[in-house]
Amino acid sequence: MLLKDKIVVITGASRGIGKGIAEVFAREGAHVAFTYSSSEAPAKQLETELKKYGNKIKAFKSDASNFTDCEQLAEAIAQDFGQVDVLINNAGITKDNLLMRMTEADFDDVIRVNLKSVFNMTKAFQRGFLKQRSGSIINISSIVGVKGNAGQANYAASKAGIIGFTKSIALELGSRNIRSNAIAPGFIETEMTDRLDEAVVQQWRDGIPLKRGGTVEDVANACLFFASDLSSYVTGQVLLVDGGMLT
Numbered sequence: 394m395l396l397k398d399k400i401v402v403i404t405g406a407s408r409g410i411g412k413g414i415a416e417v418f419a420r421e422g423a424h425v426a427f428t429y430s431s432s433e434a435p436a437k438q439l440e441t442e443l444k445k446y447g448n449k450i451k452a453f454k455s456d457a458s459n460f461t462d463c464e465q466l467a468e469a470i471a472q473d474f475g476q477v478d479v480l481i482n483n484a485g486i487t488k489d490n491l492l493m494r495m496t497e498a499d500f501d502d503v504i505r506v507n508l509k510s511v512f513n514m515t516k517a518f519q520r521g522f523l524k525q526r527s528g529s530i531i532n533i534s535s536i537v538g539v540k541g542n543a544g545q546a547n548y549a550a551s552k553a554g555i556i557g558f559t560k561s562i563a564l565e566l567g568s569r570n571i572r573s574n575a576i577a578p579g580f581i582e583t584e585m586t587d588r589l590d591e592a593v594v595q596q597w598r599d600g601i602p603l604k605r606g607g608t609v610e611d612v613a614n615a616c617l618f619f620a621s622d623l624s625s626y627v628t629g630q631v632l633l634v635d636g637g638m639l640t
C-alpha cells in the first residue's frame with residue numbers, strides 16, 4: 394500500500410502502459426482519475442474493474458492536447474476527488490515516417506498530443522500542487538527521446554521536449570516541494586507490439602541485455618517509485634526502463 398489514499402491523475406489509461414499504471418496504483422491503495430480521448434468502452438470497463446480494490450476510480454473523457462479540456466478536467470477532478478497528489482502524463486501517439494514523407498500534419502499532431510499535452514496538464518494541475526506545497530509529476534518520455542530514431546523525427550522531438558520540460562519544472566517548482574521526473578521506456582510489449590511480426594519482436598528482444606521486452610508492470614513499478622514517498626528526494630531525473638537497451 395505504497396500509495397494509500399493518494400489521489401492520482403493519469404492521462405491515456407484506456408489501454409497499454411496507462412492502463413498498467415492505473416492497475417498497479419489502484420492495487421497500491423490510490424484513488425485514480427484517468428482519461429481517454431475516444432476509447433469509451435475499454436475506459437468504462439477499466440473503471441468498473443478497478444473498483445474491486447475499494448478506492449475511488451473514475452474515467453474522464455478529455456483530450457490532453459486541448460488546453461481548455463485540461464482546465465475543465467482539473468476543476469472536475471478537484472470537485473470529485475479533492476486535492477491531487479500525483480499527475481502522470483502518459484497519453485501519446487505515433488505517426489512514423491521518414492522525414493521525406495512526413496507531412497506537416499503528422500509533425501504537428503504528434504507534438505500537440507505528446508508534448509503540448511504535458512504543458513496543458515501540468516499548467517492545469519500546478520495551482521493545486523502550489524496551494525498544498527506538494528506534488529509529484531511523472532512524464533512518460535521514451536528512449537527514442539534520448540537517442541533519436543530514424544523514421545520517428547516527430548515522436549523523438551516530442552519525447553526529447555518532454556525531458557527538457559520535466560527538468561525545467563523540477564527547477565521551477567522544487568522550492569515548493571513539487572517534484573518532476575520522467576520515465577523513458579524502451580521496448581514495451583503491449584497490444585500494439587502484439588501486432589508485429591514475431592521474428593521482428595524476437596530480434597528486438599535479442600538486442601536487449603535483459604533478453605526480453607518490458608511489460609507495462611515494469612513501467613508502472615518505476616512510476617510507483619516516483620509517485621510514492623520512497624522518491625521524496627528525487628526530482629529532475631529521467632529513469633530509463635529499457636532492460637539496458639541504451640547501455
Ligand code: NAP
Nearest residue numbers: 405406407408409410429430431432456457484485535581
Ligand atoms: P497506446 O497503447 O496507444 O495507448 C495510448 C493511450 O493514450 C490510450 O489510452 C489513448 O486513449 C490515450 N490517448 C491518445 N491520445 C490522447 C489524447 N489526445 N488525450 C487523452 N488520451 C489520449 O500507447 P502505449 O504504448 O501504452 O504508450 C503510452 C505512453 O508510453 C505514450 O506516451 C508512449 O509514447 C510511451 N511509450 C511507449 C512505449 C512502448 O513500447 N509501448 C515505449 C516508450 C514510450 P484513446 O484511444 O481514447 O485515445
